[in-house]
Amino acid sequence: MMAHLTAFTYVAALITIIVDNSGWPHLFDAFLKTNIQESKECLLGKFPDVCHCKGRRVNCNNKGLLVVPSVSSNVTALELNSNRITSLPPDLFIRYRNLERLHLQNNSIKAISNRAFSGLYKLRKLFLGQNGITKLKAGIFRDLQNLEWLSLLNNSLKHIPRKSFCLEMPRLNWLEMEGNMISTLQGSSLQECTALTVLALRRNQIQSIEEGTFSSMQRLIDLDLSVNRIQEMPPSLFRNLQNLKQLNISNNPMTHIYDDQFDSFVNLQSLGMEDIEIPTISIRMFRSLGNLSHIYFKKFEYCGYSPNVRSCKPNTDGISSFENLLANIILRVFVWVVAFAICFGNVFVICLRSCIPSENRHHTMAIKSLCCADCLMGVYLFFIGAFDVKYYGEYNRHAQMWMESLQCQLIGSLAMLSTEVSVMLLTYMTLEKYLCIVFPFHNYRAGRKQTLFSLVFIWILGFMIAVIPFWDKQTFGNYYGRNGVCFPLHSELMERPGARSYSTGIFLGLNLFAFVMIVFSYTSMFYSVRKTAKTARQSIFDLEVTIAKRFFFIVFTDAMCWIPIFLLRILSLIQVEITGTIILWVVIFILPINSALNPILYTITTSSFQERIKLCLQIKWQQVGLKEIP
Numbered sequence: 098m099m100a101h102l103t104a105f106t107y108v109a110a111l112i113t114i115i116v117d118n119s120g121w122p123h124l125f126d127a128f129l130k131t132n133i134q135e136s137k138e139c140l141l142g143k144f145p146d147v148c149h150c151k152g153r154r155v156n157c158n159n160k161g162l163l164v165v166p167s168v169s170s171n172v173t174a175l176e177l178n179s180n181r182i183t184s185l186p187p188d189l190f191i192r193y194r195n196l197e198r199l200h201l202q203n204n205s206i207k208a209i210s211n212r213a214f215s216g217l218y219k220l221r222k223l224f225l226g227q228n229g230i231t232k233l234k235a236g237i238f239r240d241l242q243n244l245e246w247l248s249l250l251n252n253s254l255k256h257i258p259r260k261s262f263c264l265e266m267p268r269l270n271w272l273e274m275e276g277n278m279i280s281t282l283q284g285s286s287l288q289e290c291t292a293l294t295v296l297a298l299r300r301n302q303i304q305s306i307e308e309g310t311f312s313s314m315q316r317l318i319d320l321d322l323s324v325n326r327i328q329e330m331p332p333s334l335f336r337n338l339q340n341l342k343q344l345n346i347s348n349n350p351m352t353h354i355y356d357d358q359f360d361s362f363v364n365l366q367s368l369g370m371e372d373i374e375i376p377t378i379s380i381r382m383f384r385s386l387g388n389l390s391h392i393y394f395k396k397f398e399y400c401g402y403s404p405n406v407r408s409c410k411p412n413t414d415g416i417s418s419f420e421n422l423l424a425n426i427i428l429r430v431f432v433w434v435v436a437f438a439i440c441f442g443n444v445f446v447i448c449l450r451s452c453i454p455s456e457n458r459h460h461t462m463a464i465k466s467l468c469c470a471d472c473l474m475g476v477y478l479f480f481i482g483a484f485d486v487k488y489y490g491e492y493n494r495h496a497q498m499w500m501e502s503l504q505c506q507l508i509g510s511l512a513m514l515s516t517e518v519s520v521m522l523l524t525y526m527t528l529e530k531y532l533c534i535v536f537p538f539h540n541y542r543a544g545r546k547q548t549l550f551s552l553v554f555i556w557i558l559g560f561m562i563a564v565i566p567f568w569d570k571q572t573f574g575n576y577y578g579r580n581g582v583c584f585p586l587h588s589e590l591m592e593r594p595g596a597r598s599y600s601t602g603i604f605l606g607l608n609l610f611a612f613v614m615i616v617f618s619y620t621s622m623f624y625s626v627r628k629t630a631k632t633a634r635q636s637i638f639d640l641e642v643t644i645a646k647r648f649f650f651i652v653f654t655d656a657m658c659w660i661p662i663f664l665l666r667i668l669s670l671i672q673v674e675i676t677g678t679i680i681l682w683v684v685i686f687i688l689p690i691n692s693a694l695n696p697i698l699y700t701i702t703t704s705s706f707q708e709r710i711k712l713c714l715q716i717k718w719q720q721v722g723l724k725e726i727p
């Protein structure tokens with residue numbers, strides 16, 4: 098059996114092992130190069146004048162020949178590519194007992210007699226590519242017992258002959274049928290092909306493959322079934338292909354892949370599944386593929402299911418990459434800066450507000466509350482940054498585990514809690530101001546109890562919004578863990594309908610409602626302020642106006658942050674593809690920058706705060722001055 102392993106097999110095996118560009122054309126070139134050591138002088142008595150002869154090889158490529166010319170009978174290679182030969186009559190080559198290589202590519206051969214190749218007992222390679230061959234008659238390859246290499250590239254074959262090919266050509270090693278019109282693969286057609294190492298069936302119209310079609314191909318190394326119409330393959334189709342190193346099933350309208358479909362591929366190194374949607378994907382599917390180094394998917398998110406490969410394409414979804422949780426180097430740094438700025442700023446404001454007594458205690462309470470909520474966003478970002486560092490360089494090994502982990506769920510819900518409480522608090526504070534300013538004489542002021550109640554209510558509501566997705570795995574699936582940053586900002590195909598409605602309800606319902614309320618309140622407030630400013634001049638009123646002005650900036654920045662998110666949500670609802678890069682920027686930059694800015698806008702830029710600081714400094718200076726005077 099080992100004798101069947103030709104030079105080609107070794108080359109093929111070698112190249113496939115080293116790199117993954119081992120589509121058969123590369124192997125093809127490599128093999129042709131190994132065979133050119135024959136003599137340069139012509140050793141043939143007879144050959145057409147237009148042709149070239151070297152050793153016992155004749156080259157008549159591209160000479161406009163209409164029929165196969167007559168040459169000396171001991172010719173070993175005959176090249177007739179790119180001529181205008183239209184048919185191959187019976188016994189055409191019968192004299193050429195020593196012929197090993199016959200090239201008939203790029204002619205116009207339509208009809209081939211079933212005895213055309215008779216007598217070619219020594220033929221090893223036959224090239225019939227780029228002709229219009231529609232049918233191979235039964236028994237046509239009868240005498241080609243030594244044929245190892247057969248190319249039928251770019252013809253119009255509709256069937257592989259029902260009776261096994263390989264009964265006639267037991268040593269067939271390389272079968273190239275790319276670019277034909279084959280629609281079914283019958284179990285019997287390739288039954289005896291035990292020596293086959295490469296089978297290329299790319300660009301056909303294969304819809305069904307019978308069970309057992311590949312069952313005798315224990316030596317097969319490269320199988321290309323890409324660009325066909327295969328919807329489903331029998332679960333045990335690949336059972337005997339233990340030696341396969343490369344499989345390409347890309348560009349098929351596959352509807353289902355079985356969990357154990359790839360179980361026999363212990364030696365598989367490259368698996369092409371481009372453009373295939375795999376809703377049932379699981380780690381189990383690729384578990385047996387211990388030697389797999391390259392895998393090609395439709396989407397990056399599938400990469401996490403084959404944690405042990407060396408390379409997975411596509412390499413990134415914009416959020417995470419094969420190597421890192423955060424794909425973008427700028428954002429990997431920025432996540433820490435933002436996290437730190439948020440935490441520091443908000444904690445600072447909370448402290449400041451606690452130390453300096455304020456003119457409006459309820460307002461202070463609400464602001465502290467807001468700072469707490471914003472601070473949670475910083476905590477979320479710290480965790481994202483920390484896990485990014487933890488998985489540095491080998492994220493894909495952990496991707497699936499990470500997204501399904503409790504940590505991811507928890508920090509995702511933390512971010513959700515933070516944004517929702519922040520939005521609701523801002524709305525609440527705006528409405529409060531609104532009532533004060535628009536109805537100044539009604540003397541409406543929220544009491545301490547009332548404020549406390551509202552704040553507690555908002556927090557509880559925010560908490561519920563954040564944890565509801567945990568309740569029902571059936572409806573929500575893995576709600577938070579759908580990308581590396583654990584934040585459910587955009588929909589995708591694998592999202593459950595329940596989860597999608599929920600996100601839409603939150604981001605486009607609650608948040609948009611809050612936003613509209615805020616805008617409405619501010620419009621009315623400023624309208625009302627302008628109207629009354631000319632008449633009334635009360636100190637309380639002035640105070641309210643300064644607060645309102647300051648507040649406007651906060652809400653303005655908030656709106657600037659939230660509008661992109663509304664847009665994103667709407668776009669994903671109408672199923673516009675949104676790149677992960679945009680989502681990552683929104684999650685790490687736009688969403689939290691709001692939390693980082695709020696404390697600055699609240700406290701540091703306000704005039705009362707500045708006055709207070711000035712006052713403090715003055716007192717300090719006076720004290721210092723007093724000490725210095727003896």
Ligand SMILES: *[C@@H]1O[C@H](CO)[C@@H](O)[C@H](O)[C@H]1NC(C)=O
Pocket residue numbers: 140141142169170171
């Ligand atoms: C075959 O090749 C030999 C040289 O190798 C040559 O002398 C002879 O004429 C050729 N033709 C036939 C029919 O043997």
Ligand SMILES: *[C@@H]1O[C@H](CO)[C@@H](O)[C@H](O)[C@H]1NC(C)=O
Pocket residue numbers: 159179180181203
């Ligand atoms: C096919 O043959 C024609 C001449 O018959 C030539 O002009 C053309 O370049 C050839 N095509 C290829 C791909 O070799």
Ligand SMILES: *[C@@H]1O[C@H](CO)[C@@H](O)[C@H](O)[C@H]1NC(C)=O
Pocket residue numbers: 227250251276
């Ligand atoms: C076969 O056909 C395809 C599509 O028509 C073409 O792209 C390819 O170049 C052809 N192959 C050869 C070797 O001519």
Ligand SMILES: *[C@@H]1O[C@H](CO)[C@@H](O)[C@H](O)[C@H]1NC(C)=O
Pocket residue numbers: 120299323324345346347348367368369371393
């Ligand atoms: C798989 O087939 C597709 C379509 O023919 C091709 O684009 C891709 O490069 C192939 N993948 C590999 C790894 O050969």
Ligand SMILES: *[C@@H]1O[C@H](CO)[C@@H](O)[C@H](O)[C@H]1NC(C)=O
Pocket residue numbers: 363364386387388
């Ligand atoms: C990987 O391939 C080698 C030989 O090619 C084989 O010995 C080994 O068992 C394979 N690994 C696994 C995990 O199957």
